Every structure is written in structure tokens, then in C-alpha cells.
Amino acid sequence: MRTVVHTRQGEPAQVLRLREEPDRPRPDAGEVLVRMLVRPVHPGDLAGVEAPVGPTEQQPEARTPGVEGMGVVESVGVDVHTLRPGQRVAVFPAPGTWADFVVVAADRAVPVPDEVSDETAALMLVNPLTLLMLYRALDSALRGQKGSVVQTAAGSSVGRLVSAAAVRHDLPLINLVRSTSGAQRMRTLYPTLPVIATCDDDWPEQVRHQAGDRGVRVVLDCVGGAMTRDLAELLADGGTLISYGRLGSGTTPLERLPLVQRALTVQGVTVLHWMSRTPKERAQDVAFALDLARNTPDLLEVAASYDLADFKAAIEHARRPAKSGTVLLTTSQATDSGHGAADSGHGAA
Numbered sequence: 001m002r003t004v005v006h007t008r009q010g011e012p013a014q015v016l017r018l019r020e021e022p023d024r025p026r027p028d029a030g031e032v033l034v035r036m037l038v039r040p041v042h043p044g045d046l047a048g049v050e051a052p053v054g055p056t057e058q059q060p061e062a063r064t065p066g067v068e069g070m071g072v073v074e075s076v077g078v079d080v081h082t083l084r085p086g087q088r089v090a091v092f093p094a095p096g097t098w099a100d101f102v103v104v105a106a107d108r109a110v111p112v113p114d115e116v117s118d119e120t121a122a123l124m125l126v127n128p129l130t131l132l133m134l135y136r137a138l139d140s141a142l143r144g145q146k147g148s149v150v151q152t153a154a155g156s157s158v159g160r161l162v163s164a165a166a167v168r169h170d171l172p173l174i175n176l177v178r179s180t181s182g183a184q185r186m187r188t189l190y191p192t193l194p195v196i197a198t199c200d201d202d203w204p205e206q207v208r209h210q211a212g213d214r215g216v217r218v219v220l221d222c223v224g225g226a227m228t229r230d231l232a233e234l235l236a237d238g239g240t241l242i243s244y245g246r247l248g249s250g251t252t253p254l255e256r257l258p259l260v261q262r263a264l265t266v267q268g269v270t271v272l273h274w275m276s277r278t279p280k281e282r283a284q285d286v287a288f289a290l291d292l293a294r295n296t297p298d299l300l301e302v303a304a305s306y307d308l309a310d311f312k313a314a315i316e317h318a319r320r321p322a323k324s325g326t327v328l329l330t331t332s333q334a335t336d337s338g339h340g341a342a343d344s345g346h347g348a349a
């Protein structure tokens with residue numbers, strides 16, 4: 001079986017390589033072996049390869065990126081009665097999905113309805129669950145108070161989910177993108193939501209003007225870095241900066257934020273903590289994700305598909321400016337599930 005691995009942290013295109021392994025892993029009790037067909041290239045997957053090793057950590061012996069994807073159950077552990085071989089499943093959290101096979105706990109494999117394509121299934125957990133976690137954090141930060149919400153990188157796959165939810169729930173959202181062309185794309189997609197391009201020198205003034213007297217109560221930020229200070233400055237007193245990603249460069253020391261004077265809160269959100277929700281809560285969240293995959297699959301847009309072996313080209317594409325949607329890594333048509341994925345060849349959009 002093929003697996004993408006790295007044995008040291010660093011630039012993904014340099015440290016990742018394709019390895020052939022003679023044996024497939026075996027599922028223990030409570031686990032299933034999944035033959036993977038489609039996996040996304042998420043920014044977080046690349047960040048997991050790049051992140052420097054902490055002072056108390058060791059370089060990985062051999063680590064495979066990827067936390068979600070879809071495939072077909074190959075075999076099940078002795079006490080697994082909820083899934084059967086041949087069934088299509090979406091998996092998350094499932095460390096190591098950038099491989100032909102992955103073993104996951106049975107409760108991390110969600111059966112995929114017939115009407116959901118393989119590509120959509122591969123994208124239906126991480127970003128929709130992130131949307132739910134962001135919305136819960138937003139709800140508790142707003143505490144019923146009026147005021148605007150600003151989000152950065154609004155054209156991202158997550159940003160578009162947030163925009164769609166804002167339109168649906170009548171949330172006063174102001175979208176930030178980094179380019180004029182990105183602003184135009186967002187205006188076409190979500191004409192009722194204001195969009196501001198941060199390439200304009202006066203973008204903070206434009207946000208303040210748009211927010212009006214009530215100001216900005218919450219910023220949803222996945223850019224961070226040098227932009228953090230400007231974002232915190234936008235917040236009304238008592239406002240909250242919710243940080244969930246780090247696409248930008250540079251840094252902002254905590255001391256440069258007006259936290260104390262303005263009684264601001266900074267909060268981190270990660271979908272990797274989703275497993276700490278109760279089984280009942282997780283089932284409700286998965287039902288939301290399935291509903292989204294069934295009824296609005298266009299919100300889980302695919303930018304392009306590449307064979308797993310072409311992971312370097314896929315990574316380059318995933319990092320391209322103005323990309324729309326998520327890049328997928330697929331397994332060849334010979335092992336297709338018959339639901340439309342894994343036939344896009346090399347780099348077909």
C-alpha cells in the first residue's frame with residue numbers, strides 16, 4: 001500500500017515522500033480498516049507538517065498527514081456491528097488519511113448516503129464541523145449583544161460556509177479578503193454581505209464605517225500574524241477575537257493588543273477538540289454535516305483532484321492564490337466506489 005510520510009518537520013514539498021509498504025494495517029476490536037479513495041489537502045494538514053518541533057517533543061518517526069477523507073470499509077474488528085465491508089464511509093478524526101488504507105475507531109467512520117458523491121463525502125466533516133464550532137464560540141461571545149462580526153479570509157472554504165450561515169441567520173457579517181478580485185468574487189457569491197479588501201490602505205476605516213455605532217463585537221480570524229493587532233483594534237470594548245488559523249506571516253506580541261484597556265477576549269477554536277463533545281452532541285453535529293452534504297454540496301467545492309502519488313502538485317495547487325474550493329488527493333479509478341470520485345486524473349479541475 002502507498003502512504004505519504006515525513007520523518008522530519010519542514011516544508012511539505014521537501015520533507016514528504018511516497019512510501020510503498022508491504023502490509024496493510026489490521027483493525028483491532030472497535031476499529032475498522034478503510035480503503036481510502038479521496039482525501040482533502042487542508043491548510044491544517046500542511047501546517048501539521050511545517051510546525052516546528054516543540055522543546056518537549058520529538059521528531060516523528062514516520063508520520064502520515066491527513067485527518068479526514070472518504071473510502072470503503074475493507075474489514076472490521078471483532079466487535080464492530082455498526083459497519084460492514086463494502087460500505088462507503090467518511091472518516092474524522094482519522095490521523096494518516098494520506099495513505100491507501102487507514103485504521104480508525106468505528107465511531108469515527110460515518111456511513112455516506114447514496115446521494116452524496118465521493119468528493120463531497122471527503123469534505124463533509126472537517127469544515128462543516130469547524131463551522132459549528134465557530135458558530136458556538138461566536139454565539140457565546142456575542143451573548144445576545146448587537147454589533148457586527150468580521151471574518152478574515154472570507155473567500156476560503158470555511159469562510160464561505162460562515163457566509164452562507166450568516167445569510168441564513170441574518171448575522172451582520174463583514175467579509176474581509178486580501179484582493180480586489182477576491183472581493184468581487186465574494187460580492188457575486190453573497191451580494192447581501194459587505195466585502196472589504198485588505199489591500200486597500202484604509203480597510204480598517206472602511207470596516208468601522210460599515211460597522212456603524214455599535215462597532216465590531218467579534219472577529220473570526222484565520223489569518224493572524226502581523227494582522228492581529230489591526231483586527232483587535234477594530235473591536236468594540238468587551239469584544240472577542242476568535243482565532244482559528246494562521247495563514248498570514250509575521251507575529252503580534254500579546255502585549256501589543258489592547259486586551260486590558262479595552263477588556264478584550266482572545267479565544268482559540270479547533271475542530272481537533274470536537275471529540276470532547278458528548279456522543280449525543282457529536283451525532284447531532286454529524287447529522288448537520290450530512291444534511292449540508294446532501295442539500296448544499298456546492299458549499300463543499302472541489303478545486304481540483306490529483307492522484308495520491310502527485311501530492312506535491314496537489315500541495316502547490318492548494319497554496320495557489322485565488323484558488324476556489326479544496327484540492328483533493330484521490331486513488332485511481334480501478335478502486336473507485338462507483339460514486340463519482342477518483343477519476344479526475346492528474347490535476348484536472
Ligand SMILES: NC(=O)c1ccc[n+]([C@@H]2O[C@H](COP(=O)([O-])OP(=O)(O)OC[C@H]3O[C@@H](n4cnc5c(N)ncnc54)[C@H](OP(=O)(O)O)[C@@H]3O)[C@@H](O)[C@H]2O)c1
Binds near residue numbers: 043154246247271325
Ligand atoms: N481551527 C480549526 O479547527 C480549523 C479547521 C478548518 C480550517 N481552519 C483554518 O481555516 C482557514 C481556512 O481554511 P480553508 O480550508 O477554508 O482554506 P482554503 O479553502 O484553502 O482557502 C484559503 C483562503 O485563505 C486566503 N489566504 C491565504 N493566505 C492568506 C493571507 N496571507 N492573508 C489573507 N488571506 C489569505 C486565500 O485567499 P485568496 O483567495 O486571496 O488566495 C483563500 O481564500 C485556514 O487557516 C485553516 O487552517 C481551521
